[in-house]
Amino acid sequence: MELKLDDVAQKAPELLPLIVSSRLTLKKHKLEDHTARVVLVLDISESMRPLYQKRQVHDLVAKTMALGFQFDDDQQIDVIAFGVNAHDVGEYGINNYKSCVDDILKRYPLEFGTQYDKPLEMLLDKYGDSNLPVYVQFVTDGDTQHREASEAMLRKMSSAPIFVQFMGISGQDIMPEGFDKIDVVEPAPAAQPATKRGLISRLLGIGTPDPVSPVKQAKKSRLPDGFEFLVNLDNMTGRKVDNANFFALKDPASFPNDKLYGLLMNEYPQWLKAAREARIL
Structure with a gap:
């Protein structure tokens, strides 16, 4: 279902610049006619x-939903909230998207814990048999408890039609290669052992075979808010296809829209291709 700009102008005019900017990004990736199910997952720890x-x-x-509305199959984004538990919140479209976060905070008190495995399990249960790709926008502020359970769930999900775009809000921007780098650690020296790593892992110089490398340890110590786990998901082994990506923003309001949408489409198009080749889609 095509999102008509006239409808946006009438129902949510504040979204128009975001829609236009994200539409250019989708066109760049030849995804202007793409259809998927879009899910928003919010950390309420x-x-x-x-x-x-x-x-x-x-x-x-608001910025990520503007992208999702354009290729969601019914322009209604499914929402999940999680802390120590996962909650199926419901659907939000352009008519009521502005109340989404406040509705969640009214319905669910903030929880004293962060467990990624709970919403990941809910995603797999709910969308594992989807006949459409499922694009997940996953917002958090840092690390998770039960890391092994979360890794196991993400590995299991790699055989399902689900891609998870993890997004952090932190004290600094963490960008993959090819984007402006603000307060981001410089790449590791060329003398470091060469391994196949994800974009962010290569940028930050982590994920090398030497677990006690002073360079590696220095770079890891500069990652904010326990994001090492999310960074290393880009290099996690044992998956059928690479089904996750991560970036973090210091200030979502001031971050340029075109660059944000570039980040949101940084690995999703490659996942679509890999999932089709692996007969997941």
Whole structure:
């Protein structure tokens, strides 16, 4: 179903510049006619409180939903909230998207824990048999408990038609190669052992075979808010296809829209191709 600009102008005019910017990104990747199911997953752990209070989550959600509305099959984005539990919140479209975050905060008190495995399990249960690709926008502020369970779920999901775009809100921007780098660690020296690593892993110089490398340790120590786990998902082995990507933003409101949409489409098109080749789609 095509999202008509006239409808946007009438129902949510503030989304128009975001729609136009994200539409250019989709066209660049030849995805202007793409159809998928889009899901938003929001971290409601207690550590997220200041990000909700400063409305940074609201800003990021508005920008990412503007992209999702354009290729979601019915222009209604499914929403899941999680802390120590996962909650199926419901659907939001252009008529009511502005109330999404506040609705969640009213219905679900912030929880004292962060467990990625719970929403990942819900995603697999709900969309594992989808006949459309499932594009997940996953917003968090840092690390997870039960890392092994989360890794196991993501490996299991690699055989399902689900791609997870992890998005962090942190004290600094963490960009993959090819994007402007603000307060991002410089690449590792050329003398470091060459391994096949993901874009962010290569950028930050982590994921090398030497677990006690001083260079590796220095770079890992500069990652904010326990994001090492999400960075290393880009290099995680044992998956049928690479089904996840990660970036983090310091300030979603001021981050350029065109670059944000470039980040959101950084690996998803490659996953579509790999999933088709692997007969997942």
